[in-house]
Amino acid sequence: MKSWELDMTLLKIFMGAVKSALPPMDIDTIVSEIQRTVREELDYEREARVMTQIGEQLAGIPGNHHPGPGGGTQQPACADHRIRPRSQTHHRAG
Structure with a gap:
């Protein structure tokens, strides 16, 4: 068990x-x-299928980034990434 x-x-x-x-x-x-x-x-195979389906549904939306199965993401996770344009969300120190 x-x-x-x-x-x-x-x-x-x-x-x-x-x-x-x-x-x-x-x-x-x-x-x-x-x-x-x-x-x-806890059915991780089901969760992976659902994540893939949602990713496919959202794929055509410009600026949308979503996690994929296996922990990978199309973009780094950032809470305000969905609010501000990408140019304002990723500032790297030079």
Whole structure:
């Protein structure tokens, strides 16, 4: 069993144990949704496919730079790169 699967099992056990102390809610649905989301986020092949698809959709937008699978980027990551023109975002000391 992978460690995150054990964590999800422990989450389910814990939530079952504290269920009576919490306001009325559908704990099983909440735990199932958390488990589903964690599984999706840890499916790195799926994440790579999604990144590639998004990159293809954004490729035609001038000035847009996005990360690619494998940690590579088309441009160095810069938070304000999306706001200012490129000429204003990359100042190198001479």
